[in-house]
Amino acid sequence: MDRTAEEKSNVVEELLRENGGWAVIDGGLATELESNGADIRDALWSSKCLFTCPELIRKVHLDYLEAGASILITASYQATIQGFLSRGFSQEDSEALLRKSVELAVEARDLYLKKCPQKRQILIAASVGSYGAYLADGSEYSGDYGEYVTLETLKEFHRRRLQVLVEAGPDLIAFETIPNKIETQAYVELLEECNIDTPAWFAFSSKDGVNIVSGDSLVECGSIADSCHNCVAIGINCTPPRFIHDLIISMTKITKKPILIYPNSGESYDPEKKEWVKSAGGSAEDFAPFVNIWHEAGASLIGGCCRTSPDTVRAISRALKGGA
Ligand SMILES: C[S+](C)CC[C@H](N)C(=O)O
Numbered sequence: 001m002d003r004t005a006e007e008k009s010n011v012v013e014e015l016l017r018e019n020g021g022w023a024v025i026d027g028g029l030a031t032e033l034e035s036n037g038a039d040i041r042d043a044l045w046s047s048k049c050l051f052t053c054p055e056l057i058r059k060v061h062l063d064y065l066e067a068g069a070s071i072l073i074t075a076s077y078q079a080t081i082q083g084f085l086s087r088g089f090s091q092e093d094s095e096a097l098l099r100k101s102v103e104l105a106v107e108a109r110d111l112y113l114k115k116c117p118q119k120r121q122i123l124i125a126a127s128v129g130s131y132g133a134y135l136a137d138g139s140e141y142s143g144d145y146g147e148y149v150t151l152e153t154l155k156e157f158h159r160r161r162l163q164v165l166v167e168a169g170p171d172l173i174a175f176e177t178i179p180n181k182i183e184t185q186a187y188v189e190l191l192e193e194c195n196i197d198t199p200a201w202f203a204f205s206s207k208d209g210v211n212i213v214s215g216d217s218l219v220e221c222g223s224i225a226d227s228c229h230n231c232v233a234i235g236i237n238c239t240p241p242r243f244i245h246d247l248i249i250s251m252t253k254i255t256k257k258p259i260l261i262y263p264n265s266g267e268s269y270d271p272e273k274k275e276w277v278k279s280a281g282g283s284a285e286d287f288a289p290f291v292n293i294w295h296e297a298g299a300s301l302i303g304g305c306c307r308t309s310p311d312t313v314r315a316i317s318r319a320l321k322g323g324a
């Protein structure tokens with residue numbers, strides 16, 4: 001049965017209510033695909049797996065559900081029509097690959113619920129990575145697109161991709177690793193212009209605990225997201241754990257919507273080698289002891305991003321249940 005626009009927009013609130021005020025997002029999908037043997041050192045990054053090993057994506061989604069996640073983020077972060085076309089796929093096949101990312105997560109949810117004795121709500125969030133992710137040069141961590149990329153360029157870039165993902169029926173759209181104000185604005189305008197009624201979250205990335213990675217103001221970008229009718233949660237992803245607390249405090253000042261955080265391990269990404277490099281930031285396992293502090297500070301949706309694993313999600317889940 002089709003859900004009404006109002007039912008659709010309440011999914012996050014309902015999940016939080018059912019769960020007692022918090023919910024666990026999954027961990028790094030790409031990271032776990034790599035840990036399972038996938039080679040994603042490629043311009044399409046993890047979205048390459050949509051045509052090379054779709055069954056592995058389904059397995060990794062299942063592993064995250066078994067670890068305690070209630071929200072699965074699809075393998076579409078770097079899946080774009082332009083990226084697939086440049087690899088020789090037709091328009092039709094490119095759109096089918098985008099839909100496939102949502103279908104794989106839905107299949108994992110169905111498989112999990114079939115064998116899970118305790119039924120629980122599980123949401124599918126369709127990942128939309130930035131234009132910088134598509135460029136495959138790590139520019140989602142700088143937000144520097146040069147002077148020729150305009151608001152209109154970005155809207156044109158994302159428009160059909162967003163429509164196809166929405167038509168595949170996810171519960172949510174996850175705008176992730178948003179690096180700058182212009183792309184935030186592009187997403188908000190597209191949701192409106194395309195009459196999309198699927199709820200969305202806006203997750204920004206930061207490398208200083210104050211602003212988002214481009215240097216644009218978190219307060220300003222968060223407020224643009226907050227004023228968007230579709231927006232049901234705002235937060236931070238793929239950011240070192242040591243910055244998270246201050247960022248949550250900043251966000252509590254600009255929104256009453258649920259705050260989400262899913263940090264990375266604190267390592268740095270080398271876009272040329274497509275490898276993560278150890279830094280003083282520590283390891284993913286280190287952040288589980290902080291999740292209750294982050295929850296008390298105002299975050300209600302908590303998970304992990306790059307270089308986190310089902311073990312991270314298990315530890316987050318245990319900590320929030322009071323077992324850490
Ligand atoms: C979130 S980053 C690690 C994704 C990969 C990057 N866009 C690249 O293509 O190198």
Ligand SMILES: N[C@@H](CCS)C(=O)O
Binds near residue numbers: 031073075127177
């Ligand atoms: N959700 C993405 C990473 C965003 S930085 C993935 O792991 O595939």
Ligand SMILES: [Zn+2]
Binds near residue numbers: 237238306
């Ligand atoms: Zn990440």
